[in-house]
Amino acid sequence: MGTKASLSLTDSVLELSGVGPKVEEKLNRVGILTIQDCLFHLPLRYQDKTRLSLIGTLQAGQEALVEGTIEITQVKFGRRRSLLCLISDGTGTLMLRFFHFSRAQQQRLEKGTVLRCYGQIRKGSQSLEIAHPEYRHIDPDNAPAIEKQLTAIYPLTEGLQQRTLQKLATQALSVLSKDEDKPAELLPDEILSTFDLPDLVYALSYVHCPPPEADLQLLKARQHPTQQRLSFEELLSQHLSLQRVRQKTQALQATPMKSQGQLRKKFMQQLAFTLTPTQEKVLGEIEQDLKKDIPMLRLLQGDVGSGKTVVSALAALRVLESDCQVALMAPTELLAEQHFQTFSQWFKDMDVEILLITGKASKSDRDANLNVLNNKQRVIAIGTHALFQKDISFSNLGLIIIDEQHRFGVHQRLSLLDKGIVEDYLPHQLIMTATPIPRTLAMTVYADLDISIIDAPPPNRQEINTVVISNDRRNEISARIKTACDDGRQVYWVCTLIEESEVLQCQTATETFQQLSERLDGVQIGLIHGRMKNREKEAIMASFKENKIQLLVATTVIEVGVDVPNASLMIIENAERLGLFQLHQLRGRVGRGSVKSDCVLMYQAPLGDLARSRLETLRNTNDGFEIAEKDLQLRGPGELTGTRQTGLPDLRIADILRDARLLGDVQRAAKMLQEKYPQHVDLLIKRWLGKELDYSNV
Ligand code: ADP
Numbered sequence: 001m002g003t004k005a006s007l008s009l010t011d012s013v014l015e016l017s018g019v020g021p022k023v024e025e026k027l028n029r030v031g032i033l034t035i036q037d038c039l040f041h042l043p044l045r046y047q048d049k050t051r052l053s054l055i056g057t058l059q060a061g062q063e064a065l066v067e068g069t070i071e072i073t074q075v076k077f078g079r080r081r082s083l084l085c086l087i088s089d090g091t092g093t094l095m096l097r098f099f100h101f102s103r104a105q106q107q108r109l110e111k112g113t114v115l116r117c118y119g120q121i122r123k124g125s126q127s128l129e130i131a132h133p134e135y136r137h138i139d140p141d142n143a144p145a146i147e148k149q150l151t152a153i154y155p156l157t158e159g160l161q162q163r164t165l166q167k168l169a170t171q172a173l174s175v176l177s178k179d180e181d182k183p184a185e186l187l188p189d190e191i192l193s194t195f196d197l198p199d200l201v202y203a204l205s206y207v208h209c210p211p212p213e214a215d216l217q218l219l220k221a222r223q224h225p226t227q228q229r230l231s232f233e234e235l236l237s238q239h240l241s242l243q244r245v246r247q248k249t250q251a252l253q254a255t256p257m258k259s260q261g262q263l264r265k266k267f268m269q270q271l272a273f274t275l276t277p278t279q280e281k282v283l284g285e286i287e288q289d290l291k292k293d294i295p296m297l298r299l300l301q302g303d304v305g306s307g308k309t310v311v312s313a314l315a316a317l318r319v320l321e322s323d324c325q326v327a328l329m330a331p332t333e334l335l336a337e338q339h340f341q342t343f344s345q346w347f348k349d350m351d352v353e354i355l356l357i358t359g360k361a362s363k364s365d366r367d368a369n370l371n372v373l374n375n376k377q378r379v380i381a382i383g384t385h386a387l388f389q390k391d392i393s394f395s396n397l398g399l400i401i402i403d404e405q406h407r408f409g410v411h412q413r414l415s416l417l418d419k420g421i422v423e424d425y426l427p428h429q430l431i432m433t434a435t436p437i438p439r440t441l442a443m444t445v446y447a448d449l450d451i452s453i454i455d456a457p458p459p460n461r462q463e464i465n466t467v468v469i470s471n472d473r474r475n476e477i478s479a480r481i482k483t484a485c486d487d488g489r490q491v492y493w494v495c496t497l498i499e500e501s502e503v504l505q506c507q508t509a510t511e512t513f514q515q516l517s518e519r520l521d522g523v524q525i526g527l528i529h530g531r532m533k534n535r536e537k538e539a540i541m542a543s544f545k546e547n548k549i550q551l552l553v554a555t556t557v558i559e560v561g562v563d564v565p566n567a568s569l570m571i572i573e574n575a576e577r578l579g580l581f582q583l584h585q586l587r588g589r590v591g592r593g594s595v596k597s598d599c600v601l602m603y604q605a606p607l608g609d610l611a612r613s614r615l616e617t618l619r620n621t622n623d624g625f626e627i628a629e630k631d632l633q634l635r636g637p638g639e640l641t642g643t644r645q646t647g648l649p650d651l652r653i654a655d656i657l658r659d660a661r662l663l664g665d666v667q668r669a670a671k672m673l674q675e676k677y678p679q680h681v682d683l684l685i686k687r688w689l690g691k692e693l694d695y696s697n698v
């Protein structure tokens with residue numbers, strides 16, 4: 001294999017044969033830097049080339065390795081020119097079909113030649129066939145042996161060949177088996193036996209080259225004990241690293257907020273409602289933290305519409321009153337702008353300076369903002385991530401509030417934490433999220449945070465009534481919209497697309513806007529999408545807030561945070577394209593007042609099973625936690641879940657939702673390691689989060 005005997009797992013991939021600077025760069029792009037990283041780049045699926053199937057026994061849909069003699073080869077001219085090659089092994093015939101082929105290739109496929117081929121069997125017009133099989137010529141007197149192990153198929157990255165990845169894995173496995181003086185196993189025997197986990201070398205060898213009898217279904221679903229063992233180790237490292245962050249932040253200083261809360265009374269007087277007991281409770285927890293001289297790191301979890309904003313405003317007030325500055329970060333400009341309006345209203349007459357800081361500010365605005373930040377104490381700066389860019393500096397930052405944290409992700413959260421540290425000082429942090437995740441999950445995902453939960457909505461809320469209808473009944477909806485508007489209510493119409501293409505999304509929204517304008521005489525209609533200028537977006541939102549616009553046609557830009565309590569009807573087109581979390585968030589734009597609200601989920605038939613279950617779940621419940629549980633079940637084993645926009649970490653092997661049932665054990669193992677084997681903790685963190693851990697050099 002040409003692998004140097006002295007290599008170790010943490011050496012660069014450059015050391016492996018077949019890797020030059022070009023391949024290295026491509027590998028780096030998918031996060032493969034060291035030899036060990038090759039081992040943690042797991043196969044996506046497997047091919048079974050360990051047995052020959054008889055052609056007569058083949059079934060459409062399966063992948064199979066067969067051997068047969070060519071009976072006829074011919075070029076067919078039709079809609080598409082193709083080369084057809086019929087093979088037989090005495091038990092049946094199989095057609096091989098090539099759409100791209102060279103003359104030389106064609107000439108070598110002559111009658112009587114024996115081929116061994118692999119591919120997916122499908123039903124052709126006359127017989128079963130394989131399109132573009134992998135094939136090789138066989139000399140019947142000297143046939144090569146078939147594979148002894150299942151063949152791993154790796155997730156590809158542009159420009160990397162499957163063969164390259166397979167060869168790298170083989171080399172890395174041989175390094176692993178020789179790496180005697182630096183044992184790769186980082187889990188102590190006690191952990192392995194307590195949690196019944198196979199050892200690392202076995203697990204890695206198994207997942208890269210499973211034996212022929214391996215359970216392919218289990219492997220595909222990533223539920224095989226060897227894969228679960230790797231997920232376990234990764235989740236454990238994730239958990240440990242967040243706990244490490246926590247320990248380090250607890251060792252830092254924060255400014256204790258001394259104010260007695262005099263402004264609170266004034267604030268409550270002009271507020272249109274009183275706080276619920278739950279809001280009071282979580283505010284109490286936050287205020288306790290703010291009094292301390294260690295930094296608060298608190299997560300405020302509450303379903304969409306549960307009233308987190310007002311709690312954060314009162315926390316901010318406490319800090320401002322103590323003559324410290326506050327930063328409130330929102331994931332979108334639209335939401336930042338809305339918070340700016342709301343807070344300006346709430347904090348009027350309180351001698352508090354309120355700034356709006358987004359990416360597109362002019363130089364003079366920026367200078368003015370900086371001037372305020374440098375010279376005034378009672379300042380709250382509201383904005384997007386632009387708040388924490390290099391050219392912005394706070395003179396006395398006491399509290400950072402992050403709204404809708406799930407839109408930022410774990411890394412952004414941690415890098416912000418890192419930026420906040422000045423010498424051994426860190427501002428308090430309040431992190432808000434609407435992602436309703438079960439407690440065991442929260443304890444790992446947010447292992448660095450204390451958690452406060454708003455578990456009941458404000459009073460007088462009415463359940464949102466959700467209906468699911470097919471897109472072709474969209475005309476019926478016009479009447480509903482008309483009625484809502486005539487009653488003085490307002491409506492959202494959300495256009496979605498499969499692709500994340502903003503251009504297409506805006507185009508669709510624009511077309512829908514035009515159609516609806518023609519159909520709905522007498523209804524004031526507005527359009528908002530991501531490609532509009534900030535000014536335009538602000539103007540549209542302001543008109544909608546003031547009920548000058550009755551129907552707002554929007555892209556998913558309104559997904560987070562937008563709060564117009566008078567809106568009572570939400571229509572989502574092509575709802576089947578969105579995930580449960582996202583739909584729940586969108587629906588949460590209505591049902592924010594005391595009026596009865598409705599949500600219409602339109603879908604494009606035919607609906608797949610999974611999409612159907614998702615829509616049914618939404619029809620059956622408004623409860624975010626219930627929806628989260630259901631989401632876990634629906635994702636089920638084997639589904640590629642994608643944790644994007646849920647605020648959950650994107651891991652290499654584990655999927656925190658799919659593997660949620662490991663988390664109880666992971667938490668117990670973390671405890672055991674910290675108590676009995678602290679020397680393993682660093683090694684584990686380094687292995688799994690090595691390069692990302694820069695932020696917590698706290
Ligand atoms: P979220 O938790 O999704 O951020 P918001 O803070 O936007 O929710 O609150 C949703 C709506 O509920 C807002 O219009 C807000 O003014 C209102 N609200 C919040 N708390 C109460 C309360 N205690 N009583 C009545 N309405 C409330």
Ligand code: MG
Pocket residue numbers: 308309403561
């Ligand atoms: Mg909110």
